[in-house]
Every structure is written in C-alpha cells, then in structure tokens.
Amino acid sequence: MSKPLSAPVWPTLFAASATASMGIQAQLIHTLRKALLAGRLPQDSRLPASRMLAKDLAISRSSVEAAYAQLEAEGYLERRAGSGSFVAFTPQLRPSKKTASASAQLSQRGQGIVDAGGCRDTTLPSLAFNAGQPDTRAFPHALWQKLMQQRWSKSGAALASYGPAQGLPELQLAIAGYLAQARGVDCQPEQILILNSSQQALQMIAQLLIDPEDTVWLEDPGYLGARNAMLAAGAQIVPVPVDQEGFNTGISQTLAAPRLIYTTPSHQYPLGIAMSLPRRMTLIAQAAAHQAWIIEDDYDSEFYYDQRPLPALQGLDQQGRVIYVGTFSKVLFPSLRLAYIVLPPALVPAFITARIAFDGHSAQFLQAVTADFITQGHFATHLRQMRLLYRSRRDLLLEKLQPIADVIKPVNTAAGLQFALQLSKGLEKPWTASGTTAGLALRPLSAFYQKEAKTEGWLMGYASLSNEQIIRASETLIKSYQEK
Numbered sequence: 001m002s003k004p005l006s007a008p009v010w011p012t013l014f015a016a017s018a019t020a021s022m023g024i025q026a027q028l029i030h031t032l033r034k035a036l037l038a039g040r041l042p043q044d045s046r047l048p049a050s051r052m053l054a055k056d057l058a059i060s061r062s063s064v065e066a067a068y069a070q071l072e073a074e075g076y077l078e079r080r081a082g083s084g085s086f087v088a089f090t091p092q093l094r095p096s097k098k099t100a101s102a103s104a105q106l107s108q109r110g111q112g113i114v115d116a117g118g119c120r121d122t123t124l125p126s127l128a129f130n131a132g133q134p135d136t137r138a139f140p141h142a143l144w145q146k147l148m149q150q151r152w153s154k155s156g157a158a159l160a161s162y163g164p165a166q167g168l169p170e171l172q173l174a175i176a177g178y179l180a181q182a183r184g185v186d187c188q189p190e191q192i193l194i195l196n197s198s199q200q201a202l203q204m205i206a207q208l209l210i211d212p213e214d215t216v217w218l219e220d221p222g223y224l225g226a227r228n229a230m231l232a233a234g235a236q237i238v239p240v241p242v243d244q245e246g247f248n249t250g251i252s253q254t255l256a257a258p259r260l261i262y263t264t265p266s267h268q269y270p271l272g273i274a275m276s277l278p279r280r281m282t283l284i285a286q287a288a289a290h291q292a293w294i295i296e297d298d299y300d301s302e303f304y305y306d307q308r309p310l311p312a313l314q315g316l317d318q319q320g321r322v323i324y325v326g327t328f329s330k331v332l333f334p335s336l337r338l339a340y341i342v343l344p345p346a347l348v349p350a351f352i353t354a355r356i357a358f359d360g361h362s363a364q365f366l367q368a369v370t371a372d373f374i375t376q377g378h379f380a381t382h383l384r385q386m387r388l389l390y391r392s393r394r395d396l397l398l399e400k401l402q403p404i405a406d407v408i409k410p411v412n413t414a415a416g417l418q419f420a421l422q423l424s425k426g427l428e429k430p431w432t433a434s435g436t437t438a439g440l441a442l443r444p445l446s447a448f449y450q451k452e453a454k455t456e457g458w459l460m461g462y463a464s465l466s467n468e469q470i471i472r473a474s475e476t477l478i479k480s481y482q483e484k
C-alpha cells in the first residue's frame with residue numbers, strides 16, 4: 001500500500017484551481033477531480049484523512065467528507081476498511097511534462113467531456129454495501145467456458161475477423177426475442193444496436209442528438225452517468241423531481257421544452273420507484289408534443305422479487321420517441337462489456353454510421369457466446385436462480401437492519417441489486433463518516449441530487465454479498481451508528 005500523499009501540497013493544489021464563484025465543497029470536488037483526471041494522484045495512493053485536510057485548508061470536515069463521498073460515488077475514490085480514502089482511478093498514461101502541456105490544448109468538446117467526468121463503478125464488488133454489483137461468483141463459469149470452447153472450435157475463424165457494426169445478427173435476434181417476451185418491447189432485430197455498455201449508449205445518444213444549450217430533462221435524484229454524458233455534449237440539464245409515482249410529469253409540463261428526456265421507469269435510480277402507468281403515458285405524450293426523445297434506461301429490471309415490473313415504456317410508445325437502453329453488465333457480468341439500444345427506425349442508419357466512425361463494433365466472439373447462452377435457455381435459468389439468490393439476500397439484510405428500524409427506512413425494496421435506505425434527518429453525514437471509518441462502502445443519496453438533497457440516506461447494495469458478509473456488515477453499520 002502506498003504512503004499518504006503529503007499534506008502540504010493540498011493548499012497549493014486547492015488555491016491553484018479553485019474558482020471563487022463555487023461553494024467550498026464544489027471547489028474541493030473540482031480540484032480533486034481535476035488532479036485525478038490529470039493523473040497527479042497515483043492509483044491506490046491514500047488521500048489525507050478528512051480531519052487533516054479540513055485543518056490544512058481551513059474548511060469544515062463535513063465539506064471534506066461530502067467531497068470524498070461525491071468522488072466515491074463518481075468512482076474516483078474508494079474508501080476502505082478503517083484505513084482511509086484511496087485513489088481508485090487514474091488515467092492509463094501518467095502525463096509527462098510534454099503531454100501535460102499538450103493536454104492543455106483540448107478541444108472545447110474534449111474539455112467538456114473531461115470537465116463532466118466519468119462515472120466509474122467500483123472495482124470492489126464484494127465490499128459492503130457497494131451498489132449495482134451482481135454476484136460474479138454465482139455466475140455459471142463452467143457452462144460459459146464450455147460455450148466458449150464450442151463456439152471457438154465451430155466458428156473461430158469467422159469470429160476472428162471484423163464484424164457488422166450493428167452487432168452479430170444472431171445476438172440481435174436473441175435480444176429482440178427476449179425483450180418482446182420479458183419486457184414487452186416492440187421492435188425488429190434490425191432496430192437493435194449492440195454496444196459495449198449503457199454508458200457508451202448514453203454518450204452516443206448525447207453526441208448524436210444534443211447540440212450545446214439543448215435542454216435535457218433528467219430525473220432528480222438521478223444517474224450520474226447520464227448526467228455526465230449530457231453535460232459533456234453541452235446540454236442544459238433541467239432536473240425533474242421524482243415522487244412515489246416516479247418521474248413527476250406534473251412538474252415537467254411546466255419546464256422548458258426538452259430535446260431529450262432521461263428516465264429509469266422500471267426501477268428509478270437511485271430511489272427504486274416504479275413509474276406508474278398514467279405517468280408513463282403522460283411522459284410519452286409530452287415527448288411527442290415536444291418532438292423529444294426519451295431514453296429509457298432499463299438497467300436492472302430483470303431482478304424483481306415480489307411482482308413482475310410493468311412492461312417497458314418502449315412497448316407503450318406509438319410515436320417512435322423512445323430509445324430503450326439495456327445492458328448485460330448486471331444480468332451476466334460487468335466485464336463482459338456488452339449492452340444494446342433499441343432505436344426508433346428513423347435513428348438506425350445514423351447510429352450505425354456513428355458506431356463505425358467511433359470504434360467499429362463490439363467483440364464478435366463474446367456476442368456469439370452471449371447469443372448461445374440466451375438461445376439455449378441458460379439465460380432464463382440464470383435469471384431465475386439469481387432472482388431467488390438476491391431475494392434471499394435482500395430479506396436477510398432487511399431482517400438484520402431491524403434493530404435500528406426507528407432511524408432507518410428501507411424504500412422500494414421489491415426489485416434490483418440494491419435499495420435506498422432513508423435516514424432520519426441529520427444522520428447521513430456523521431453516520432457515513434463513522435460507517436466509512438469502520439470499513440463500509442456507503443454511497444450517500446445526497447450525491448445523486450443536482451442541487452439540494454431532498455432525502456438523506458444511502459444506496460445499499462446487497463446482491464453481491466454472501467450471507468455472512470451481510471450479517472457482519474449489518475452489525476458494523478449498527479455499531480457505527482452508536483459511534484457516529
């Protein structure tokens with residue numbers, strides 16, 4: 001483990017990049033993100049303890065804690081077992097003096113992308129309570145290996161060459177069949193474009209459909225990956241609050257006309273609400289009236305435990321305004337790097353050309369194995385097994401949190417790889433600090449709001465944790481409540 005970064009550099013760093021018009025916390029986030037993106041903080045190096053940094057910079061410790069929490073939610077930092085906050089992200093090439101001066105000449109577009117930042121998921125999936133993590137140990141590895149071997153011996157030479165930009169036809173077909181049956185998505189296989197990730201889908205959509213200053217409606221609280229992609233394209237983000245029926249179409253109808261609308265209707269990210277049917281119909285009507293596109297990010301709807309989710313917005317839309325985004329990151333495994341978008345027919349040619357322009361296509365071999373996994377029935381079996389496994393873990397976590405039921409409120413626990421845990425007012429900051437010190441990964445809900453947070457709490461991942469981990473981590477959480 002590397003040594004902590006020396007404290008005296010921080011005031012200089014801070015002074016050099018802070019902008020007077022920002023609040024203290026925003027300035028600190030900006031400074032740290034900039035330093036991280038410039039590769040000035042090596043991977044795995046330890047940041048100063050929040051108390052120490054607060055003292056060095058003469059700012060409050062809670063500002064430092066909140067800045068660290070935000071950067072952790074964005075994937076730049078990892079906060080570890082009683083030992084502090086560590087750099088989890090560094091650009092691959094540490095810039096030399098020469099490249100550092102070259103990087104100061106980014107295009108405006110490039111600078112926009114860098115300023116918006118990324119949204120990296122954690123590389124420590126089994127640390128409680130990291131969110132958005134499937135259990136990769138429970139994946140049928142032996143079966144996958146057999147399918148890979150079979151595929152390579154059957155068609156290795158063909159799969160080793162360049163492939164179609166829109167994706168392997170047999171995977172398009174397998175996805176179209178699955179989506180029609182499981183999600184009520186109404187599409188031809190040719191409308192499906194295979195990509196590497198939902199994040200790539202969001203970036204492509206933003207780059208192809210947004211001009212600088214265009215308005216984008218984003219759920220608030222919402223997914224940082226979507227926000228960053230829209231910001232990178234120069235969009236004006238207009239936050240739309242969510243309530244117990246999801247995306248608040250009553251409020252959105254009073255807002256500036258959007259070009260794009262981003263929503264997670266099956267399982268609102270991060271609060272977990274399922275958008276009601278009337279709201280879905282209203283949102284589609286609003287999009288049609290504004291001639292706007294809706295991005296439906298259906299990132300984990302396969303994991304429902306109590307009742308099936310409503311069919312996708314895409315299937316309800318008669319106007320061809322919905323772009324449906326799905327990913328294999330959660331239902332198979334994240335490093336597979338396979339996802340897809342279902343495009344309205346009018347957008348298909350432009351997106352295929354853009355895919356050719358950007359990077360060609362996704363790995364053919366893994367597309368073929370994934371198609372086999374689906375068409376041979378293994379996908380349906382795997383989903384059934386994971387639903388049972390994750391449901392039992394959810395139930396165990398809810399049971400183990402019972403002793404602190406008077407200060408916490410788990411909400412919308414019926415689906416997903418995580419649930420939102422609301423906390424009584426004033427608890428989020430101190431309890432996040434004591435829980436983090438005790439070694440837990442606690443992602444504050446406040447980090448997902450564009451401005452002022454309306455809910456205090458955490459996004460609690462449980463799907464990737466064993467029963468033992470859930471029991472131990474719950475005890476630690478309860479203990480850290482007493483120590484906050």
Ligand SMILES: Cc1ncc(COP(=O)(O)O)c(C=O)c1O
Pocket residue numbers: 121132196197198199200223225264269297299327328329334338339
């Ligand atoms: C709302 C949402 N969309 C998309 C993704 C990421 O999917 P991918 O790995 O395909 O980019 C996540 C990951 O946590 C997510 O939470």
